[in-house]
Amino acid sequence: MRLSYPDSIRIIQVPCTGRVDVIHLMEAFQRGADGVYVVGCLEGECHYLTGNLRAKKRVQYTKQLLDEIGVGGDRLEMYNIAASDGPRFSEVAREMDEKIRALGPSPIKTMLQKLHADDLSIHV
Template sequence: MRLDYPTNVKIIRVPCTGKVDLLHLLHAFEKGADGVYVVGCMEGECHYNGGNFRAKKRVAQAAAILDAVGVGGERVRMYNLSSSEGPKFAAYAKEMTDHIRELGPNPIKAKIKNQQAA
């Protein structure tokens, strides 16, 4: 298909979104990620039955924590698509990138850099 999607998106492959832990999501933000999104299979179509539902809950947990700490829960999202939906994958990557650009950088990123420099 040779589809384009934003180059700032770094893909981390997991066998199932059920593998994505809350700590993975939080550590990404702690290390300065501006946004994180989890792309899972369509709801009801998980090969392992409930992996994407587990991920959905963890994304919601991460959002609540990010809101509490002042980073912003809107920086983490979950998308669902089928493995054959390449165009949708590219569209979600663009949508998430545009959404994060609108929000601006992770507020703690600059502060962590300043602390490391000092």
């Protein structure tokens, strides 16, 4: 289909969104991600039955935590897209990209850049 998605997005593959834990989402932000979204299968169609439903709840929990820290829970989202639905995947990617751009850089990333201007090990 040759559909494109913004090059600001880095994909991390997991066998099932049920594998995604709160700490994984937190660490992404801690390392300077401006936004994170989890893409799971459609609800009711999880190969492992409830993996995507668990992920949804963990995303909710992490959103609250990010709000508490002041990073902003709205930088984190969960989407459910059918594995065969390339156009929707591409659409969501653009939607998320636009949303995060509108929110601006994460305060964590800004500070990391300020404190470690010459440290190449931090990719942001």
